[in-house]
Amino acid sequence: MRVLGVDPGLTRCGVGVVDGVAGRPLTMIGVGVVRTPADAELGSRLVAIEQGIEQWLDEHQPEFVAVERVFSQHNVRTVMGTAQASAVATLCAARRGIPVALHTPSEVKAAVTGSGRADKAQISAMVTRLLRLDAPPKPADAADALALAICHIWRAPAQNRLQQAVAAHRTAYASKGRTA
Amino acid sequence: MRVLGVDPGLTRCGVGVVDGVAGRPLTMIGVGVVRTPADAELGSRLVAIEQGIEQWLDEHQPEFVAVERVFSQHNVRTVMGTAQASAVATLCAARRGIPVALHTPSEVKAAVTGSGRADKAQISAMVTRLLRLDAPPKPADAADALALAICHIWRAPAQNRLQQAVAAHRTAYASKGRTA
Numbered sequence: 001m002r003v004l005g006v007d008p009g010l011t012r013c014g015v016g017v018v019d020g021v022a023g024r025p026l027t028m029i030g031v032g033v034v035r036t037p038a039d040a041e042l043g044s045r046l047v048a049i050e051q052g053i054e055q056w057l058d059e060h061q062p063e064f065v066a067v068e069r070v071f072s073q074h075n076v077r078t079v080m081g082t083a084q085a086s087a088v089a090t091l092c093a094a095r096r097g098i099p100v101a102l103h104t105p106s107e108v109k110a111a112v113t114g115s116g117r118a119d120k121a122q123i124s125a126m127v128t129r130l131l132r133l134d135a136p137p138k139p140a141d142a143a144d145a146l147a148l149a150i151c152h153i154w155r156a157p158a159q160n161r162l163q164q165a166v167a168a169h170r171t172a173y174a175s176k177g178r179t180a
Numbered sequence: 181m182r183v184l185g186v187d188p189g190l191t192r193c194g195v196g197v198v199d200g201v202a203g204r205p206l207t208m209i210g211v212g213v214v215r216t217p218a219d220a221e222l223g224s225r226l227v228a229i230e231q232g233i234e235q236w237l238d239e240h241q242p243e244f245v246a247v248e249r250v251f252s253q254h255n256v257r258t259v260m261g262t263a264q265a266s267a268v269a270t271l272c273a274a275r276r277g278i279p280v281a282l283h284t285p286s287e288v289k290a291a292v293t294g295s296g297r298a299d300k301a302q303i304s305a306m307v308t309r310l311l312r313l314d315a316p317p318k319p320a321d322a323a324d325a326l327a328l329a330i331c332h333i334w335r336a337p338a339q340n341r342l343q344q345a346v347a348a349h350r351t352a353y354a355s356k357g358r359t360a
Contacts, residue, residue, distance in 0.1 A: 041274075041280070042270055042274075042280065042282070043270045043271065043273060043274025043279075043280045044274055046267055046270055046271040046274060047271060047274045047275055050271060050275075070260060079263075080250060080263050083259075083260050083263035083264055083267070084263055084264065084266070084267035084270075085267075086264070087226055087263070087264035087265075087267040087268060088267060088268075088271060090222055090223050090226055090264075091223070091226040091227060091230060091268060091271075093223060094221070094222075094223025094224055094226060094227045095227055095230075099223075100221070100222065100223045102222070
């Protein structure tokens with residue numbers, strides 16, 4: 001199960017790709033940040049985010065995309081940008097027929113640290129441990145995108161089991177094909 | 181000057197196309213609503229809005245797109261959807277290199293009625309009058325999209341003058357070409 005996690009933002013949009021299934025060691029495939037200049041027009045920023053997300057989808061072909069669910073209890077200006085960046089990421093995935101899951105920040109924190117109120121350092125430490133990295137992922141603000149991907153892998157055991165069954169069926173079918 | 185006005189929303193996204201320049205009678209070219217089912221997944225709703233906006237851009241080839249500027253002082257859930265729909269409309273226009281202008285609801289109201297606090301009925305009445313329509317535009321909630329387009333035509337006199345100069349230059353050039 002390969003998941004692209006997206007921590008949406010207009011200025012910095014964190015992206016991270018993780019391979020794995022619940023209960024097995026996870027593997028980081030890639031991590032990065034799609035940046036757009038704060039002084040550019042909204043339209044060109046959204047186009048740049050679309051191009052960035054498309055590149056990540058092309059390169060890593062994820063089966064799922066997990067996007068942070070946006071709330072508006074925070075700073076108004078930031079929230080609008082976050083909602084707009086998340087719309088672009090969701091659109092890019094949906095256009096390709098890739099299922100998009102939304103997870104709240106507290107779901108993500110609880111999934112990787114056991115506490116819905118964990119701080120950035122705790123999340124970074126756990127992401128580093130869970131992905132068996134030598135050092136915390138860089139850029140630092142991309143750790144949240146990896147945490148989103150991990151959260152999705154762990155919170156989707158039913159989907160995951162279904163997918164494994166389909167994969168097993170395909171493998172059995174392919175084996176039969178080869179031996180017939 | 182042809183402007184596509186977009187009143188963004190996930191369930192109902194109003195669209196209206198108006199031709200004209202400031203100080204001259206305006207002409208309505210088209211009006212409608214892009215709808216998406218409230219029970220559909222966010223991703224497929226954003227894809228449907230993208231397809232709807234693309235159709236309007238293809239069919240009417242506007243030179244400007246005017247989108248309502250989203251504020252978050254209203255209902256949280258609605259605002260998120262509005263921000264996401266507006267992001268898709270802005271992205272579609274920017275991808276084609278069409279300039280996107282954002283106007284606040286009070287700017288739009290003030291432009292077409294003279295009051296930033298006008299109600300829906302007043303806006304609809306003025307849009308009907310300004311576009312010299314026999315009856316108020318239908319669907320009713322598309323009147324705001326037409327008002328946005330009108331607002332943009334009237335608030336962009338500088339851009340407009342520049343554009344007229346370019347058009348005049350082109351016409352002069354074309355005439356020369358023909359007589360040469």
